[in-house]
Each structure stands twice: as C-alpha cells, then as structure tokens.
Amino acid sequence: MADDDGKLSDFEKQALKERTAELRKQAGRKGGSKKEKDLQDVLDTIAGLPEPDKQIAQMIHEVVTEVAPELDPKTWYGFPAYARDGKVLVFYQQASKFDARYGTLGFQDIASLDDGAMWPASFAVVEVTDAVRKQIAQLVTKAVG
Numbered sequence: 257m258a259d260d261d262g263k264l265s266d267f268e269k270q271a272l273k274e275r276t277a278e279l280r281k282q283a284g285r286k287g288g289s290k291k292e293k294d295l296q297d298v299l300d301t302i303a304g305l306p307e308p309d310k311q312i313a314q315m316i317h318e319v320v321t322e323v324a325p326e327l328d329p330k331t332w333y334g335f336p337a338y339a340r341d342g343k344v345l346v347f348y349q350q351a352s353k354f355d356a357r358y359g360t361l362g363f364q365d366i367a368s369l370d371d372g373a374m375w376p377a378s379f380a381v382v383e384v385t386d387a388v389r390k391q392i393a394q395l396v397t398k399a400v401g
Contacts, residue, residue, distance in 0.1 A: 267354065274334045291328055298329040298336045308383065309350035309359055315384045316348045316361060319392045324400045340366065346396060348381075358382045361392060367399035 264272070281297075302313045313336050320327060320338045327338035327345060337347035344364050351359040358380040369375050379395070381388060 271333050275332075278331050278334070294328060294330040297331045301331050301334065301336050305350055306352050309352050311384050312359055312381050313348050313350060315389060316381075316392060319389055320346060320396055323393045323397050327400065340400070345399060361395070363395075363399050368401035369395070369399055 278297075298317065302310060302317060305313055317329070317336060321329070324338065327340055328342075330337055330339055330344075332339075332344050332347055334353060335347045335349050337344045339345060343366050345367050346364070347362050349360045349362055351357065359382075360378045361381050362378045363369055364377075367377070369377060381392075
C-alpha cells in the first residue's frame with residue numbers, strides 16, 4: 257500500500273512495472289487471435305512458477321477452464337486470471353510473488369459470491385487435493401452465476 261506520504265511501496269512499484277510490461281507485450285504481438293495469445297501468456301506464466309505455486313496454478317487453470325469455459329484466460333499484474341467481457345472475475349495470486357506463506361484464489365467484485373452483508377472473496381490455497389479441487393469448482397461455478 258502507499259505510504260502515509262502518498263508514495264508507492266516497492267511492491268506497488270514492481271506490480272505497476274509488471275503490468276506495464278504485460279500491456280506492452282500484448283500490444284506488440286502479431287499473428288493468432290487475442291484469446292490464443294492471452295491463453296499462451298497464462299500457460300507461460302504458470303510454467304514459470306516455482307513449486308508449489310506451479311502445481312496449484314495448474315490445478316486452478318484446469319478447474320476454471322472445465323467449469324467455466326466461457327471465461328477468458330489472461331494475465332493480470334503477473335497473475336493467471338480469468339475474465340468475462342474483459343473484466344477479471346477470478347485469479348491466482350502466487351505466494352512466491354510476495355514471499356508469502358500461501359497463495360490465494362481471489363475473486364473480483366463481478367463474481368456472484370454475495371452472501372448477506374459479508375462474504376469471503378479470497379481463499380488461501382496451500383496444496384492440491386481432490387477436496388480443494390472440488391471446493392474451487394464450487395466457488396467458480398457460483399462466481400460466474
């Protein structure tokens with residue numbers, strides 16, 4: 257977060273640099289459809305992750321493309337993400353990016369996860385299991401409405 261003096265933190269500066277690089281890369285690509293290129297960006301991002309982020313991101317990619325094939329894969333601030341009409345709905349924030357204890361499956365405000373006056377929009381994911389895969393499938397199904 258920005259410091260009290262209004263300056264960006266080192267993490268925020270790095271995120272902006274990465275997003276700018278993503279946008280430049282997307283603007284300069286030739287050949288193939290935008291969706292094909294965006295999918296390849298997600299696959300390349302996942303392939304470049306260290307474990308366990310790589311395994312978790314791959315599982316999330318498989319689940320999202322299976323239960324919500326209408327979502328478009330794309331990278332978003334260096335995260336594998338899935339969008340509807342250009343707006344990110346769900347993403348995986350890898351632990352390795354911020355030297356965090358766990359990665360998170362996050363949902364943006366277009367996700368239909370509403371449940372009363374308060375509901376979770378981010379979930380820690382620490383391993384790949386059948387139970388985790390099932391829970392992610394349920395969340396993504398609900399999120400797309």
